[in-house]
Amino acid sequence: MSTVTTDPHAHAEHEHHHGPAKGLKRWLYTTNHKDIGTLYLLFALTMFFIGGAMAMVIRAELFQPGLQIVEPNFFNQMTTVHGLIMVFGAVMPAFTGLANWLIPMMIGAPDMALPRMNNWSFWILPFAFSILLLSLFMEGGGPSFGWTFYAPLSTTYSNDSTALFVFSVHIMGISSIMGAINVIVTIMNLRAPGMTYMKMPLFVWTWFITAYLLIAVMPVLAGAVTMVLTDKYFGTSFFDAAGGGDPVLFQHIFWFFGHPEVYIMILPAFGIISAIVPTFARKPLFGYASMVYATASIALLSFLVWAHHMFTTGMPVFAELFFMYCTMLIAVPTGVKVFNWVATMWRGAMTFEVPMMFALAFIVLFTIGGFSGLMLAITPADFQYHDTYFVVAHFHYVLVTGAIFSIMAAAYYWLPKWTGHMYDETLGQWHFWCSLISVNVLFFPMHFVGLAGMPRRIPDYALQFADFNALISIGGFAFGLSQLLFVALVVKCIKGGKKATAQVWEGAEGLEWTIASPAPYHSFTTPPEIK
Amino acid sequence: MALKHQPIVVKLCLLTAAMFGFGYALVPLYDVFCDLTGLNGKTSTMAATAEAAIPDKKREVLVEFIARPNNNMPWVFEPVVHKLRVHPGEIHRIDYLAHNVTGRAMTAQAVPSVSPGQAALYFNKMECFCFTQQHLTAGQQLLMPLQFYVDPALPEQFSTITLSYTLYEVDAVTPVTAQTATGDNNE
Numbered sequence: 049m050s051t052v053t054t055d056p057h058a059h060a061e062h063e064h065h066h067g068p069a070k071g072l073k074r075w076l077y078t079t080n081h082k083d084i085g086t087l088y089l090l091f092a093l094t095m096f097f098i099g100g101a102m103a104m105v106i107r108a109e110l111f112q113p114g115l116q117i118v119e120p121n122f123f124n125q126m127t128t129v130h131g132l133i134m135v136f137g138a139v140m141p142a143f144t145g146l147a148n149w150l151i152p153m154m155i156g157a158p159d160m161a162l163p164r165m166n167n168w169s170f171w172i173l174p175f176a177f178s179i180l181l182l183s184l185f186m187e188g189g190g191p192s193f194g195w196t197f198y199a200p201l202s203t204t205y206s207n208d209s210t211a212l213f214v215f216s217v218h219i220m221g222i223s224s225i226m227g228a229i230n231v232i233v234t235i236m237n238l239r240a241p242g243m244t245y246m247k248m249p250l251f252v253w254t255w256f257i258t259a260y261l262l263i264a265v266m267p268v269l270a271g272a273v274t275m276v277l278t279d280k281y282f283g284t285s286f287f288d289a290a291g292g293g294d295p296v297l298f299q300h301i302f303w304f305f306g307h308p309e310v311y312i313m314i315l316p317a318f319g320i321i322s323a324i325v326p327t328f329a330r331k332p333l334f335g336y337a338s339m340v341y342a343t344a345s346i347a348l349l350s351f352l353v354w355a356h357h358m359f360t361t362g363m364p365v366f367a368e369l370f371f372m373y374c375t376m377l378i379a380v381p382t383g384v385k386v387f388n389w390v391a392t393m394w395r396g397a398m399t400f401e402v403p404m405m406f407a408l409a410f411i412v413l414f415t416i417g418g419f420s421g422l423m424l425a426i427t428p429a430d431f432q433y434h435d436t437y438f439v440v441a442h443f444h445y446v447l448v449t450g451a452i453f454s455i456m457a458a459a460y461y462w463l464p465k466w467t468g469h470m471y472d473e474t475l476g477q478w479h480f481w482c483s484l485i486s487v488n489v490l491f492f493p494m495h496f497v498g499l500a501g502m503p504r505r506i507p508d509y510a511l512q513f514a515d516f517n518a519l520i521s522i523g524g525f526a527f528g529l530s531q532l533l534f535v536a537l538v539v540k541c542i543k544g545g546k547k548a549t550a551q552v553w554e555g556a557e558g559l560e561w562t563i564a565s566p567a568p569y570h571s572f573t574t575p576p577e578i579k
Numbered sequence: 580m581a582l583k584h585q586p587i588v589v590k591l592c593l594l595t596a597a598m599f600g601f602g603y604a605l606v607p608l609y610d611v612f613c614d615l616t617g618l619n620g621k622t623s624t625m626a627a628t629a630e631a632a633i634p635d636k637k638r639e640v641l642v643e644f645i646a647r648p649n650n651n652m653p654w655v656f657e658p659v660v661h662k663l664r665v666h667p668g669e670i671h672r673i674d675y676l677a678h679n680v681t682g683r684a685m686t687a688q689a690v691p692s693v694s695p696g697q698a699a700l701y702f703n704k705m706e707c708f709c710f711t712q713q714h715l716t717a718g719q720q721l722l723m724p725l726q727f728y729v730d731p732a733l734p735e736q737f738s739t740i741t742l743s744y745t746l747y748e749v750d751a752v753t754p755v756t757a758q759t760a761t762g763d764n765n766e
Contacts, residue, residue, distance in 0.1 A: 161584050229591045233584050267595050271602025286606060289690050290649065290747035294619055297609050301602060364618060364697050 068569055076171070079163035081148045082567060086466070087170050088145025089459075093535070095137030095177065096452075100528050102130035107524035109507050110517050123507035124192035125184060131195030132213075135313065136220045137177050139447065142455045143316040144169075144227045147255050149466065151231060153560035153567060154249045156240025156576045161233040169226035176219035183212040194505060196306070199287035199298040203279045210280055214273045221266040228262035231255055240559070242578030246337065249558050253340050254319030257347045261308045261315070264351075269305040272298070296361050303354035311350045313447060315343055317414075317454030318385055321407050323558070324461050325389050328404035329396030330555040335388040342381035342388075349378050359430045368427045375425035379418065386415055401553075402476035406457035409484050410450060417445025420495065435505075438498025444491045456483070456534065463538070464552045468566030469545030475537045482530035489523030620696035622742075626710065627703035627728075634668040635731040641665075642729065645743040646675055646689075653681050654715070656689075656746045659722070667731040674722040675708065675744070679715035686714045686749040694741045701730035702740060712749055 068074050068083070078084060105126045109117045118126070148166065152159055160166045184190035191213040193201035202210055235256050239248070248256075275298075278284040285291020287298045318339075326333045333339065355363060355371045363371075389411055398404070420442040424433050433439060463471050493516045498504075502513045509517065548565040559578075563571045613619045642665055644658035655678040665671055679685055689709040693699035704710075708723035715721060729740065 162588070225595055229588060229595075232591060233587050236587055237583055263591060263594055264598055267599035268602035268605075271599055275603075275606075289745065290688065290749075292690075294609070294613075294621075296619055297606065300609060301605050304602075304605065362620075362694070362696060364616070364695075367618070 077167070079159070079167050080569060081152050081160045081163070081166065082466075082569065084160075084166050084170050085145045085147075085149030088141045088148060091170070091173060092138050092142035092145060092455075093538075095133050095141070097531070098181070099130050099133035099138055100531065102126045102133070103524060104528050106130065107521040110509070111521040112518070113509055113511055113514050115508055118507070120507045121189055121192055124194075124505065125190045127505050128191045128194050128197075129180065129184065132180060132191075132217075133177070134447070135195065135309070136217075136224075137173075139313045139451045139455070140224060141173060143255075143258070143313070143451075144224075146251075146316065146320070146455070146458055146462075147227070147231055150462065150560060151234055151252055151255060152238070153563065153571055154252050154558055155235065155238060155243055156559050156572045156578070157234060157238035158570065158573050158575075160230050161238055162230045165226050166230050169223045169230065172219050173223050176216045176223065179212050179219070180216040183209040183216075186212070196302060197273070197276060198302070199276060199279065199295050202276050203287060206280065211277065214277045217273045218270055221270045224262050224266050228259035228266075231259040232263075235259075240572070240575040240578055246340070247578060249319075250322035250333065250336070250339055250343075251316065251319035254315040254322075254343050257343050258312050258315045261312050261347055261350070265305040265308040265312075268301065269309075272301045272305060275301070296358075299358050299361060300355070303357045304351075306357065307354040308347070308350040310443075310446070311346055313451045314414075315347065317410070317451050318343060320454045320458045320461075321389060321410055322385075324403050324407040324457055325392050325411075327461075327553050327555040327557070328401060328407075329393045329398050331392055331396040332557075333388070334391035334394075335384070338384055339388055342384040345381040346378060349374060349381075353378065356425055356430075359427050360434045372425055372427045376422060379422055382418055386411060401460075402471070402473065402480055403457045403461035405477070405480045405484075406453050406460065409480070410453045410457060413445055413449035413453065413487075417442055417450055420445065433498065435503055436498035437494040437502045437504055440504050441491050441494035441498055444494070448491065449487055453483075459534075459538070461553075462560075463541050464548035465560060465565050465567055467542050467545075468548055468564075469541050470548050470552075471537055471541040471545065475533060475540070479530060479533040479537060482533065483527060486523050486526035486530055490520055490527050491523070493520050493523075616697070616700075618696050620693045620699045622691050622693055622699050622702050622704060624710065626707070627705050629670065629705060629728075631703065631730050631732070632668050632670055632728045633731060634666050636666050638667055638731075639664050640667055640729050640733065640737070641739045643739065643741040644673065644675075645741060646746070647744075648746045649748070652687070652746055652748050654679055654685070654687060654746060656744070665729055667729045667733055670705065670726065670728045672706075672724060672726045674724055676720065677708075677713060677715060677723055677746070678720045679718060682717045684714065684716045686712050687746050688712050688749050689744045689746050692743045692745070694743065695737065698733065698737045698740045701733040701737075702742065703728055703730055709744065 068080065069077060075083065075087060105118060106123065109115070109123055148160065151157070180190070186207070186209045188207035188209065190209045191197070191202075191206070193206055197213070235248070235252060275284070275286040279286050279288055279293075285293040287293045287295045289295065322333055322339060352374045353371055355367060356375045359368055359371075420438065424430055424439065424442055460471060460476055497513045497516045500513070502509050550564050551561045552565060559572075559576060560567070562576070613621055642663045644661055644663070646656050646658050648654050648656045655676065657676055659674045659676060663671060663673065677687070691707075691709050693702050704725065704727045706724055706726040708725065713721065713723065
């Protein structure tokens, strides 16, 4: 009782008397972490399909050389908004949704520490993305300067949709920062008695560190978009050489945000995999403490590597070497993690349910993405790879088969806890195998066309790339369609299915598996005792 | 909000505000960093003295001159000499031609950039048209002087220095706001 504050407790009691509201109001006014988690996850799934539809437009255009389906300007809008939607609309809200659902249940807290702010941080998101998506219908189209919005593309050469883009990024940033503050306060103040920091599940640890990264870099992104806005509309010259500014400065500020951002999108994934692998290997996680320290080192190093995105801007050799070595250093803690997962499985009694399949695919394919990242980190080699499909292949391996696969794994792993029903294992295996094969048909050949010199973000390409691009597009369509299986599975699982037990998985350990499935609307109103 | 949450929330909000400020602080920090290291190839905006101008006859450096008007800038703008072999420490003077081909008076500002960037620290300009704005009436032509020397301390690895000027129309940007944005770094 001692570590639980009186306020959330009293609040929970209050809700008990009235129960969750009915209909739309329940979702609009909810301060319940499970409701908000669900909202985040459904929002992320919606955005995943909207961003995915844009990827289908891109792949349809690139199916054949030449321009056949869309105008180049519209193609550029698709690549830009696809990136923005997937990063800020799909991956980040999905992780925030998982954090909302799971962190209170994993640390024995009754709810998030700041439930009303929680409601707000979700409900401003639909507005942010409505603004962004509606800007596509403006005269001259939506943002078309790439999700990295490099100046002067976003200042001198952009149309007025830039203002809407800037405001929507502001709102997304405010939402992320509020979510991060909530996570940190929850973890620091609401752990059950006996839950010391080094007893926290790794998902909680990775989110704790991610939340600090969010607070450190989202304001810098807000600053960068604000500078773009004032350069474009209010006559400042942050990035305009005519007024004494420097366009390269934009890239420094953007990537100072951008590189920690990519770890924001992968650290919670590490936490998920660290939860799933021990369950299905039926062994405790190997090297818990080293996992925590590795996560923290990756987070710290992420602030020292931003200029590896800018090797071709004409940096002095000293700076290129510094950023090259720092980047390669990140492979060490990441390698620690991969080896720990493998060591966890070593001589384990493994079974291969869908969450485990996605986790295994994550380990292999994320590592491939990591290796191509190491290749890109080599400064002299990067001059060849820069701005080619090799880069596209690299970051889709770490974000699709990395972040998205981990989110899929998490969804399968905790769906029975959320819905109270087991998902359809056959359908899940179909979803997994279709996704696994198609995602590799989609992204693996991109390495080859990239090395052969096909530039990214261009709606047309030289004839020799035609066969590979047709293959890539087929992989893309197949991957997109495969995700419909996931929707069918989730709907089926919500509607019914085999009753799930409280523990759900034979090897599952942790507080969330001690409460009933489906998790009751209010859990841990009295904190559990941790030995 | 429970009382025990408040201190952490306040600290985190302050951290958020500080990081927003840090994003803006990167602008002057970048300028200072570049001034010290010559990272972005910006040359000094102050006239150099002839102190270090002790000719080193044993060494020769090729200096290339590039000039171009920015997009939408209709002036003709070019160096009279395109290349010069110089001994470090030797003072040279060359001219750039500017011709306002339009039918109206215009004000322009040339912004220099040196490549490779680190050589910018060793490119000393004693007199430069880029220190001030140039005002040309309709159809006026002007020879604009540049007096410079290459610092003899220039590291051995540099044998060629390229000096590039881009000419901007000043009226296009509001000079007052441009100045407040980047402080004294305004060229």
